[in-house]
Amino acid sequence: MRPVVFDDCFGWLHPAAGKQGVVLCNPFGYDALCTHRGWRKLAERIAAAGMPALRFDYPGAGDSAGTEDDAQRVDAWLDSIAAATRRLREWTGATSVSLVGLRLGATLAALAAQRLGDIDALVLLAPPIIGRNYLRELRAHRQSWLSTPAGMNADPIADPDAYVEAFGFGLHGGDIARIGALDLSSDTTRPARRVLLLDSSDRRRADALAEHYAANGVSVERGCFDECDRFVIEALYSEEPVAAFSRVAQWLLEGASVADATGAADQSETPHLLDASPLALPELTLTLDNAVERPIVFGNYFGIYCEPLVPSMDTNGLAPPAMLFVNTGASHHIGDGRIFVLFARRLAALGIASLRMDLSGLGDAAPAAETITLDTIYSDTSCNDAAAGADWLAAHGHARVVTFGVCGGAFVGLHACARHPKIVGGFGVNLQKFIWDGAAREPGAQQFASSKVYWRSALTGAKWSRALHGQSHPLRIARVLGRRLTRRCWLAAIGWIEHRTGWPLIRNEVRDIVCTLHAKGVQMRLAYGEFDVGLDEARVQFGARLGALLRYPRVRAVTLPKLDHALFTRPAREAVMADAEKWLFADVIRAAVPAAFARASTDTAGAMTPALFQHQSVSAPTAGATGSRTPAHPCLDGVRP
DSSP, X not given: OEEEEETTEEEEEEOOSOSEEEEEEOOOTHHHHHHHHHHHHHHHHHHHTTOOEEEEOOTTSTTSSSOTTSSOHHHHHHHHHHHHHHHHHHHHOOSEEEEEEETHHHHHHHHHHHHHOOOSEEEEESOOSBHHHHHHHHXXXXXXXXXXXXXXXXXXXXXXXXXEEETTEEEEHHHHHHHHTOBHHHHOSOOOSEEEEEESSOHHHHHHHXXXXXXXXXEEEEEEOTTHHHHSSOTTTOOOOHHHHHHHHHHHXXXXXXXXXXXXXXXXXXXXXXXXXXXXXXXXXXXXXXXEEEEEEETTEEEEEEEESSOOOOTTSOOXXXXXXXXXXXXXXXXXXXXXXXXXXXXXXXXXXXXEEEOTTSTTOSSOOSOOOHHHHTSHHHHHHHHHHXXXXXXXXXXXXXXXXXXXXXXXXXXXXXXXXXXEEEEEESOOOSSOOOOOOSTTSOOOOOHHHHHHHHTSHHHHHHHHTTSSOHHHHHHHHHHHHHHHHHHHHHHHHHHHHOOOOSOOHHHHHHHHHHHHTOEEEEEEETTOHHHHHHHHHHOTTOGGGGGOTTEEEEEETTOOTTOOSHHHHHHHHHHHHHHIIXXXXXXXXXXXXXXXXXXXXXXXXXXXXXXXXTTSOOTTOSTTSOOSSHHHHTOOO
């Protein structure tokens, strides 16, 4: 597969010799994040069957240019599908093109095919046939998430008609109305010569749509997509729908001519990308307002290098550190809520370069892992992979590197900071484990929330009502809290004795790595949401007020307001970016954020941002200098006595 850039969109071309080309139309938002690995495997499966395939990110999504706030995104998405079909023909010499879409991508594929009028075959996988039902589904997902411990600190959306969001990805204004008005039975008549429709739930409407297409002369094949529920879930647990994807590839192949399928047709008359030398390939750059982005393949890894148009210098005339973003869990390199893309481009406006990297087996790294587990994410291999990313940055002129990671990515960044000589700082969000002990290997095994969640729930009548009806288990929760308290007290007692006597009593790998970071001179900042279970782990290791961290002044922790675990909300993402930005300049670069940019950030971040900008440098701490915020304790507020 080869990275491609076209019409401000980033994508991947999967070459093959046939003349029947296939464009894959991504689902929207979180669905695309969950299914990225499986979607890549479908493209590889289609290419292996002899049909070149192109998968890509829509404008304002993935690695493409733009943001979710851009106006008329639905029209831009449809235009990008048309551009993808045109480019696929140009690059491969394909004489016919088919579209394959998943979820909202299937709806968009049908609309684009109807508009283009020259699409040979169309595959619709679990399409939302009625737009308003799809919006209702997104709102239900958001509301359900708000009722979980992860979302209990998030605010409801003020105006659901102006903004619809689920799991970090949103729709705005006119696009909400546009999607709400969609009905494939009335908006499309004969989108393609052939249609394969595999539905997962609304079979009555799917049957009606199939009959509608057949009445307009379309050859329609119907089927069920029973594997959808195991596919469109969190990336770590998403399973490739092998049966459905095999059927899709076979159905597409059956519609192609024998020459197309075998590649026997003479392709020498039409020069295209497959026959070109590397020098003849299109320029792989995406030019943005403040940066140029390039897809980078190094070793078995993949990344997007974001290079500022105007690099900055620190007070000593040196280039600032480049930032290395590593995967969150099994998700690919854009991050939840697309935060890595947003932050990389925000840093580029400040003159700071970055690399958004896929570790071994994840995202678009080669080869794709067959399975991914927590042991994979929290492995030495992942930490060494991040070191390879730092090596690439160092080889391209960046003498210093800082890491940025969320959850499992924070773990990888922490250990890469301790190992790599060029990594001088790390910013970790909601770090769950300092040392991987193999706990919670299976889905659902780590269902326990933070202690603060349990104490807050204990004060509500609804929680006791659920306990009385057998819907919750207070004794099991009490045992969890008891184990946490016992472990915390044991480690605190051991630490106190060791500190007083200087005698090492037991091996403490967590203290060892923190000591290593501090001795190496690494500036490490750990940001937590106040209800995150990772904060409980930090308190177990360093005390209820994280007092043990006072021995390592380069390692600091902070709680940020409205911070959910995966940064699904816009306020959470904005809080993290603002805090990381201030930390980077104050503690690593040792310079102030450019005033114009700080003002712009304050204007766009809402009421929360000014409080976050009350930052104190390690070199000159001032007690009580946190503005209107009340320090929970010295370490967690980032201000040391």
